[in-house]
Amino acid sequence: MTDSTLLVLGGEPAPRLDRLSGRARVVHARDEESLAALLPSADALLVWDFTTDVLRGAWPGEGRRPRWVHTASAGVDRLLFPELTDSDAVVTNARGIFEQPIAEYVAGLVIALAKDFPGSWELQRRRQWRHRETMRLAGSRAVVAGSGPIGRAIGRTLAALGVVVELVGRTARENDAEFHRVYGNAALKDLLPSADWVIAAAPLTEDTHGMFDAQAFSLMRPTARFINVGRGQLVVARDLTEALVKGSLAGAALDVFEEEPLPPDSPLWDAPGLLVSPHMSGDTVGWRDALAEQFMDNFDRWVAGEPLVNVVDKRLGYVPVP
């Protein structure tokens, strides 16, 4: 297989793929045009710039095309256009890299909101000493939308801090090995009224698109806080802003947005009680190297004819948890 061609799509800095040297011809595409030109001769495609949308337009209608597509991200929502879904190409993702960092990030946001760190640091800017009472985490209640590895890592971490956690996912299950049960998405409306924390960490699918809308926000407590570390499209941003303005929700933190980078004129930048961060919850130092290593491990399996890990169920839109 030394003759196999690996096509890398975009992303700066480029991945360090030293281990592949002499074992694959590595070519790089930076835009839709070069991608379209190179795809028919590629055996495998590494979507390194997972924010790009150009693959759909460049995908060959018929004839030769990659048999394996790997994306350096947990979410595959940008990849699963019908022509790829219907093709026999195997899609794999970066499951395993982001779970723990994202869980830490969410735990930090929860505590920051419970203890009003933003308020303290704003008072610091004004050199004002103003003691406030804060919220105790232990015994508070969180609903986590997303029962995959990221949702589970978040749930586990919050539970370690004494938070009572309910997981919501596509498939309800009694007797979950880790959480006593997992609720189906339909149960969300029954769980929201008693939640102090609502965390969106679901894959973006037809089922989850816009799942946090005006109706969902209207079911939350006025003291509740909402956090999104999944995909921007899980949330109807306009409805969230309205809920914050009306005070029917106490606060929110968004790390992901429908349009990224968030445009400078977006009203989200200064919506009341909303914390914005630039899609970085999972990106700890060394994350790019970890992503490249993970891909190369799968490349070794591919070359050896072994089953790939992290194979996405293209119909479901994520790697199913066993």
Place this chain on the structure above:
Amino acid sequence: MTDSTLLVLGGEPAPRLDRLSGRARVVHARDEESLAALLPSADALLVWDFTTDVLRGAWPGEGRRPRWVHTASAGVDRLLFPELTDSDAVVTNARGIFEQPIAEYVAGLVIALAKDFPGSWELQRRRQWRHRETMRLAGSRAVVAGSGPIGRAIGRTLAALGVVVELVGRTARENDAEFHRVYGNAALKDLLPSADWVIAAAPLTEDTHGMFDAQAFSLMRPTARFINVGRGQLVVARDLTEALVKGSLAGAALDVFEEEPLPPDSPLWDAPGLLVSPHMSGDTVGWRDALAEQFMDNFDRWVAGEPLVNVVDKRLGYVPVP
């Protein structure tokens, strides 16, 4: 004992002591003068305003005085002037109320610093999208100065987040039931060079006064962060500021200060990389009622002639952990 007199020293709002009604005569002192006048006729003293320093000046030289002094705080450093220490008065404190909230607060500060929340929210103010790589908590190393209930709660909570924790206290012990060992204060200098997080949560005593000084900061990594939730006097603030200015320390968060409220002209308000909060790490909603309940529970024991809980070793300056 319905004739016993309980003297309450300061603090707004006053404690809710309904359960004592008809069982004790409750009188209030607001300043040194009224305190001095009332102390000789008081059987017990509740130091409700634990920030006050007036007790020392008002304490009766000889003759009648309270046999029991309870402070609504974990630290007793302001209480232990020689005349009280040498007297036969029993001193009790608020051990049990603040541990978990403070541990949550510290965990939040650690994550906020690891993930650069202050940077993200500053960028948000400027409507700037700037992705950064952040630090992973799991596998990082913390040294917690303070092996009492608060230090332990902090250690336990950080350990639950995957942080490797070393506790430092007055008494070194191998085979600690919860942490594999506890180091003596003398070991601090050996532990600091490998710590990512240094947390001050020790009681303020002669041994711990100024324990975080220029020498200690010089032993820390330039990437390390320092957090103080104990007492301001554990730290030589000038030395901390210098370390931050020099960049020999990456950041710090202080919730306690030598002078509280922190004066508006203090250089600490805008020291580089320093987060200031107004002595509130342990004060979750309902804390005042919890403090009053705890005192009244001890009052019941006192009236019944039972041993009080949370008895401070006045020589050590804290409630010894068994």
